[in-house]
Amino acid sequence: MDDVPDVATLVSGLVTDSSESARKYAVFKLQSLLSDPSFADSFIDADGLLPLRQVVLEAGGNTQAYGLGSLDALLELDKGWDAVDGALIERAVELAVTHPLVNIVRNALRLLVLVVSRPQRSGSESAEAFGFRAIKPALDNHPSFLESLVQRLSASDHTLCANALQLVNALMRDAVANGGEHEWPKFIKRLQDLGVIGGVGMLMRGDSGSDLGSPLAAAILEFQGLTKVLLRKWKEVRVDVELAEHKRALKTIHLLSKPEPYNPPEADGEIEGKGGRRHNPEKWRRLGFETESPAWEFDETGYLGMMDLVDYARRNEDGYQKTLMEQSVQPLEQRCPLAKASLSTTLILFEHFEIDDTADVEETGYRYSAQLSLDGHVNVDRLYRPLLLQWGRLHTAGVNTFLRLWKVAGAENEDFYKIEEVVRIIVERIVGAACRKTDVGKVEEDLRSVSLETARRWQIEGLDEVYEDAWGPHLVQVREQLHHESMQFMKEQRIRCLLQGSWFPTADSTSGAASVAWRYVRLSHNRRWLHYQNYPSKGDYEPALSALSEKLDLKSVTLVDSNVSTFEASPPSAPHINGNVLNSETLKENMTAHSDGLKADESNTSITITISSIAQRSKSRPSMGSNMTNGADEVTLFELFPQTSHTASEWLDGLLMLLNQQPITKNTTSLVEMMQNWGARLRMLNLRWEDVDWEALEMRVKGMKVEPKEVPSREGLEGEEYWYAMPDET
Template sequence: MSASLHSHSPLPSANGYGSKSVALVPTNNVTTKDGVTVRARIDPTLTVEDVVKQLCLNLKIKDPPVMFALRDEMDDLVTNDNLRKKIKTKLNLKYAHQLDLLEAAEIVEKLSIRDDKTLKLALFSLQKFIREEQFANEFLNRDGLRELVDVIYASHGNTLAYALTAMQNLMDLDYGWSSLDDAFIFKIVQILSSSSSLINVCRPATAILKKLVEADPVSAPGPIVASSSRRPPVVPPGSVYRYGFYVVFEQMRKEKGLLETVVSSMMLINSLLSHVNNTRWDEFIAELDRLNVRKAVIRLMSSHIFEDLTSCILDFQANIIRVTYRKKTTLVEPDVETSHATMLKQIWTTSKLTETLDENGENLKWRKLGFDTENLTREFGDVGVLGLDCLRNFVQNDPDSFAQVVLEQISRPEERRCPIAKASNEIVELLSEHWAIFAPGFHTLALNFSLRMWNESGAAKDDFPRVIALARSQVKVALRRENVRPWHEVEQDFLECEYRAVRDRQMKELEQEDDLLSKIPVRNLRAKLYKESYEFVRQQRIQCLLQGAWFVNAIPISSPVLRDTVRRPTRPWRFLRLDNGLKYLHYVDSAVKFPVRNGLEDLPERIDISLVNEIATGTCAPPPNVLRDHSDLPPTSPLVPSELSFSLLSAHDGSLADQIAPDQSRWADWTDGLNMLRRDSGHVTSQETAGFVQALTEIGLKIKLLDLSGEKVEIPSGLVAGAPPTNTEFFFSELM
């Protein structure tokens, strides 16, 4: 490294470069603690520690280098991870004292002063400096956490917002805040409940509760000692992983109306859904159902800020799938669960039927509503609590209509009655197959449609499968492109279609589709092959990322830069490659494309994949005269987004990269490949990738079916379990 004063008086070279090499190193302005600005050429391959030492040597500073640090003009600490970037962008740097001893002690002292102006200035600095580990350690050692908690208890307005943000940033550390108690958690709950209009207060308060929910003992890193199989794991003393859903929810329950306040906070709701434990599962999910959290999400999706919440919406959908699956696989046990008994009582009371005895002297109750037996655990066996929820919602949607339908069916001869409850369960199964996320409103429409088809077709007991097949056909038609169709059009398809039209269409469908494909074992096989095909394509896409590719560095459409000021960049090309650990995208920017060697030696820069919250497409335009298709644009033409562009967006730092792919195939490889790296496996963006998955699925299915049909194997529509063994003298065969 070499440096010279701003007056251009030279200082000795300290990096060993000759004059030709020095000219290639960027020059940065460095301001010393005395306010003197020098121009320094800093070798980007050095560590920050070495840079500080050489500055001390060149500037003849007598104090030991360990007392100093480098900061940028925003007072952010320069580290080994960001040194190269700050040097290359020629940011102004500061040569300042380390913060750990001096500033930490001063800020802790100012927190105890209840002067609002002094407190605000101290908190404003604290929320930034607390991110630095050395400063944080000194702050904690000086009992700063207790002082900060006291400030949160006593503050309001912007002062409270600064204090909460400082606490949120401190909790990014995985140590130091294990002393936060129930009283503090309840205080945060109260702040969130009473300050719903103050976004700068609600945002950090929500983030603090989210951190506490996620600080569950089971999430603690490293080995955990379990006290027993029925108790939660025991974490070491002082660990911050001692909170979790139960601890936070216990305090939330004390503040009435809190969930109504936070129901629009997708971040906290997702965290609660991900960490809810078995003890409070039913209570919490019932509360979310009562608040109709799904409608709140729909409102968010229709608002102008939806694009900023895309990742949260996808996480919420994944959580709802998990909740729905759990309901579907949870047995209905009216003799054990009070909530199940209550819902069944509501259904029975609304039906206005009376319990009687059959010809064998046995109770005749639920069979009047269409079940085959009085054993409700068995009757709801395939659809679980989800089926019970849907039937209860159907009843509550229009109690008088439900009672009238029941009366109409019960007045008919037994063979002509529509089994209402059994039909409800079949609709649950049908919609569960159609959607990953289940909507009770559609269940009501489809069940009413089934009842109408039963009446219009004059169906009898043996016709039940035929009526359900009609419902299946109508669901496919009514829910086509349901994500873009208006709700009234979906309702119209269910409410106004005639039986004859539905039946004629179904007959044409059966002519076009082999009956073999509609059998349950074949549908299950298709689902399995789809998962295998998806994983195959996913691995292929990731392999493309591992090989790497050249892209054009693009201009974001949202950029405030005017079109007539845009010039061809000096380094318009970027080569991107994913590392073998699937954690970082390494890259290099260049004026021209060149052969890139295997490995990462030619790729000095990198992007942390975990920081990428969304892969947005069609977001940016090519710089002038880089892509031939855009070379004829006049200088005043507006920026036009490229169909082959994509951006890697983070939650807080905006866009991490803006690229344009050379062709459609490369665009599909990378946008879908990056999406598939998400922990939930992401989603497919391009039709090309979706088409590959579907084609592989259909080819695999046909090959499997050719094997079966060639052997003339009969595929059953369902499997019936035989009678249980009469004794224990049996074994399971190893032959498949």
């Protein structure tokens, strides 16, 4: 390894005129050595700054590239600024525009980044010593500089791309912070016209920026942050019709609508104005504004809303005019206010991309570098938002979606905010789900094709998420309580089915025997006995409990099982024992088995519910999951053969819940879930349980059709009083 040369040797190598190799060696070594602050101070004290400047100005090839790199290392330490003057900046701009060597161009661009990003120290330097103003004279002499800078974004060298984008970011940041209220929008528009949006969008979607630890990734995220800053700045600019630019924008919106000449009949022979020309009294309202003084309607969106509306009219000129023509023939209350829809779409996009949460322009430079150093493992798809750069196209597609849904829904003026909420949900679903490589054309197509029914389904699905965010742990507690209440309700309902009784075929009838026998089974009122009686045929009546001579003591029942699980490839690992609660895994397996089984039995009576008793031979009771027949004699006490899946669900789960076990059929568990969701929504809407139509709910639980109730007429009633007609108790 070579010994580190001393400062004096390197400085002497810079000033030599006889040996180009000595000069090249000196600047090559200085590139790495000058990153040490103590060495940099020694180099400046040894008067090496001026010779280094001369190398940058006069040398060529790799020597010049190393000289630029050495000077960059000094400037990054905020040292050596005495060497930077107009001539040096001019040379750096010239090299960045014309030189073919990549290593020279990228070091020249890095120097310009440091110059533009240099912080100003009050009272110590002139205004021209930093920022865009420091390089403006050189840019005036090289008008193609900005164009060449944007073209560098597509270079194959990643470092060159990063340096070019860093300079774009620095110029944008300085323009917004120091360019003046009316100057920075012009500069930003110039960059956009040169194609900077497309260039950065390609970097976002490509693989070159996928390494989140690279300078290019930090530059991409900084540009994304600056884009949000610009959108917020435009939103904060108040629309003023006295400003020429704002007045011109409003005029563009009006003229692109192709207004028809307004020639009203003269009133009493008088003509308004000297020229006899009148303004259309609905000049702005026909475009979708609420009044004829539209400036105040941009208060929420600022100049950003005006820009978006102008951009929509230009991008979609034929559709813009056609829409206005269609709206003009609609009844007033059914017209979709296009301008208002445009402003709403602007706010929807503004909220979706969280523009208000963006850091200030002065913070964007170091914030994203720090973010990547801490979160280098974060998925790049979560950080890059290339669709943000396609703001105009997203806005146009959003407005068209708004207009289409308005028409499909047959909306009226009072429904405006309902349609707005649907559009907000659509944007969240479609734009929010797009990854960084999703083409904006695909997003536009999805926005064009999404149906109102789909959007409403998304809206309902999103209710739980909204309340989850709003209530947090309180909602979890409410759901747990509602689950318990729903289980108690279903337990009572299923047991009432047992109390009411049902007809079941006997074993002989299910096997196809000639003598068909039926059995009527009913639970006693004290819920301790299961009464039953065999009959030669199924009756169309319900025998009284006293007519059922046979009975089974439920205290003797230790097991309720069913062959429903045979319809599943993997049967439950353990039967259901009285007094034990199934774990969640077993319950899930049994739910799957029973759901398949119940579907299969609609056309036959293959389901069997077996009620058994297990007499243990030892005093110790086996644990759940063990072989329950080992050391025990299983005795079948009773068998039921339900004819339908609904009856099977009622009796199987009813018996299990009567024995304090969990229900296992899909029919019962889905009803519990349904009531839990209903209860949650009732709580959210602040309704009372008394407001629920429990009779209709009971009918739905029993699988009966629910007929809508007729609303009582108020005919014959006087005043605002109302009364309830309570039915007689029978």
